[in-house]
Amino acid sequence: MAQKSDFLFGIRSVIEAIRSGKEIEKVLVKKGLQGELYEELVETMKEAGITWQAVPIDRINRATRKNHQGVIAFVSAISYQDLENTLIGLFEDGKNPLILVLDGITDIRNMGAIARSAECAGVHAIVIPEKGGARINADAVKTSAGALYNIPVSRVPNLYKALEYLKNSGLKIVAATEKANDDYTKIDFTGPTAIVLGAEDKGVSAQMLKICDTGAKIPVVGSIGSLNVSVATGVLVYEVVRQRAIVAE
Template sequence: MAGKSDFLFGIRSVIEAIHSGKEIEKVLVKKGLQGELYEELIETMKEARISWQTVPVERINRATRKNHQGVIAFVSAITYQDMENTLIDVFEQGKNPLVLVLDGITDIRNMGAIARSAECAGVDMIVIPEKGGAPINADAVKTSAGALQHIPVCRTSNLFRSVDYLKKSGLQIVAATEKGSEDYTKVDFSGPTAIVMGAEDTGVSGQILKICDAGARIPIVGAIGSLNVSVAAGVLIYEVVRQRSL
């Protein structure tokens, strides 16, 4: 469970936090909750496109024993950026864009480690889905050695459409996949590129794979069939750095 500084509780407190523009990762709502204030909360979350989950009260009690009124909201430790505006800024600065897309990375430690490698290598932004990914909380920021507070992170409600936008904006889309047809060192990373890293267990989603320009494969010669996703991300990111420094 996140640290105390990562959440707030109480129906009115959560409503006001949403109205004030706080970055809310998700909200837990006690099963069976009713009333006008509850209905207002649900409507507010729908309008702000904030995800919530209905859970037994015991789960909320594990986070706080204070008067939570059956509602607790987890607050993001960073401020998310707009992907389209961030990409425009990168082009206007005359940079050769390198974007990292995380398709369902659910482990907080992996998220932090990937962000740390990305920031060190000069990645221009990280794109993550609103749902189905690891929360960016104090633990993630700590694991990233603070990198998540320095690299732009863009959260999207539709990852496929966002990847398609990057492609239409002139970026090569490269998926990291064990089924890739090319050794990662053979992929040309010299131009604008977005690297897609898939979920720890299922990899890059099939829908996104269909629009990728290349599938990069990291050779495995040992008995274990795959690398940890954060290690694989570091390998690919620094291959981009190597190629672009030649």
């Protein structure tokens, strides 16, 4: 169940929150909801580019029994950053970009753990999809040990187009996948790089693999087939740290 600090409820409250610039993750609306105020809400969400979902009333009641009027909005614990502005800023500052792109990672604790490893290793930004990804709430921030306050996170409507933009901007796109031919230590991470990580059960999606320049696999010698994605993240980003430190010597 969401914590009180994670959501707003009531049609007018949600409208005003959107107009005031609050970072809204998503909005749940009772199926069949109608009326002028509802139409105003829909128009406000469209203008702000906020996604919403029509759900049975029971789903909203599970979050709160207060006078929600059939509408509940989940509020992000962080402020999202524009990907293009972030990347331009990195190049202007003379940085060698290292960006993580999370494809289908929905577990909040994994999200937090990934952010913690990323921040410690000097990753410059994390890219997540608007739909099909973990919601960054208080639990995610806590698991990250506050790292989600320190590392820019960009939430994009189309992950494939985001990868396309990064590739066209000169970044090497590396997919973390057991299907790769090369061990992760054989990949050159010394230049601008984006590492794509997928959910543990499905991995990086076939569509995303198509645009990646190469794949990197982490050898697994035990009986369990794969590492936790947050652990895999730590392995990969610290290989980047190792390689870049050698080049800098």
